[in-house]
Every structure is written in structure tokens, then in C-alpha cells.
Amino acid sequence: MRVSTGYGSRPSGGGFETFSWYFFRISGVLLIFLAIIHLFLNHVATDVSCTSYQLISIRYENPFWRLYDWLLLTLALLHGMNGLRIVVDDYVRTRGWRLTLQSAVGIVTLVFFLLGTITLITFHPVVGALGPNCIK
């Protein structure tokens, strides 16, 4: 039986599990910086209630932040859903259930990737209706 965990010795022999093992580590290193800076900006530098439509409009005038958020979205989603895939692999023993849940993991990944990507690409601020700086 295939034993796959994201945590433990490196799977040998190439193939998807080896790729997955390296992907966890490479995306993980990048996510440490991307996620902690994101957390600092939106919870410490400005309060979370100030992440208003107005602030996003100003921030997204600069394509850098769209790219930053898209990279964070993509890497975090793939890293997290790949983790969920391994959790399903670890605990779901029945063939049918395993196939069903793994398919669900794949579909959820695709749907949320598209939802996030479309949101980031199509956002154009509504002019003159920006609203308050901070929301109580």
C-alpha cells in the first residue's frame, strides 16, 4: 500500500509523491514570508476592521499587491489542499470513499482557485462609492 505523508522521510523513486514532498517544502518556505507579512499588514499595521473597500481600492491600484495576493492564494490553497489530500489518504480506508473525497478535494481546489483568481483580476473599484476608511 502506498504510504504518503507530508511529514517524514522523503519518498524515493520520483513520481507524484516525491513532487508533492518537495512542493510542500518549497511552497512552505515562500508561504512563511507571504503569509506572515500579510498577517502583519492586515492585523497589526492596520486593524482588520480597516481592510475596507477603500483600502483595497488604494492597494490594488498597484499591480504588485494583486500579484502578491494571487501568489499567496495559489500557494496557500495548493499547500493546504495537498495537506488535506494526505489527511484523507491517512484516515479514509474504503476505496469508494477515498475516491469520492479525493475528487471532492480536487474540485474544491479548482473552484476556490478560480473564485479567488477571478476576484483578484476583475476587481475595479466603484468610483464615488468607496465608503469609510474603517468599519467599526
Added chain:
Amino acid sequence: MYKGQSGMWSWLLHRITGLGILLFLLIHIVDISLLGFGPTVYNEGIALFGLTIVRILSLALIGGLLYHSFNGVRIMLIDFWPRGTRYQGAMFAVVMILTIVCFLPMAYFVIAPAFGINPGNVASGM
């Protein structure tokens, strides 16, 4: 195999924090998608994050993310540093200390507005 030792707890915590962060990520993708419905709808959604109960949940997210990050570095050191395995227990202690040390100041900024204290960052919505 390593039942009850630090190896088991670090592994379990890594898995639980990972799943928790993933759950938040999925919610967060949905709340950000509200941007497409205009300022009123989006702002109503984001205002929920200012509620005390959601601020408390944010604390769990921050603690979980910090632990998952630092323990991720520990895992990579075990993988790639020849002496990593020998020091995994000590590194787990370092992970816990770093998590707490980074968590406390961040937690103050997140929770202070719930007590009516302005922590001095850019307008705490007060």
C-alpha cells in the same frame, strides 16, 4: 512508534493547525469575493472581523499560523540538516518559545480594540 513524545505532539499540532488554517483560507476566499458585489456588501462582510468573537478566532489563526511556520522550518531542518534528527526535541522547544514570543505582541494589536483600547496602529476602527 513515538507515541506520547514531543514528536507525536508536534506532528499532531502541525496537522490540526494546518487544517484550521485551510478552513480559514476557504472562508477568506469567499469573504474577499464579496469585493465583486460592491463596497456595501464587502464592507458588511469585513465588519464581521471586527467583532470580539471573530477577533478571538483570529488569535487562534495567528497562533496556528506562527506554530505551523516555525514547525515547518523544524521539519525541513530534520529533513536536510544531518544532525536535525538529534536536535528535534530541542528544536520543538524553540518552536514553542518562538510561537509564544511572536504571538503575544501580535495578539495585543488584535484583541486590544475589543477592550476599547487603541493599540496605536492605523485607526483601529474606533
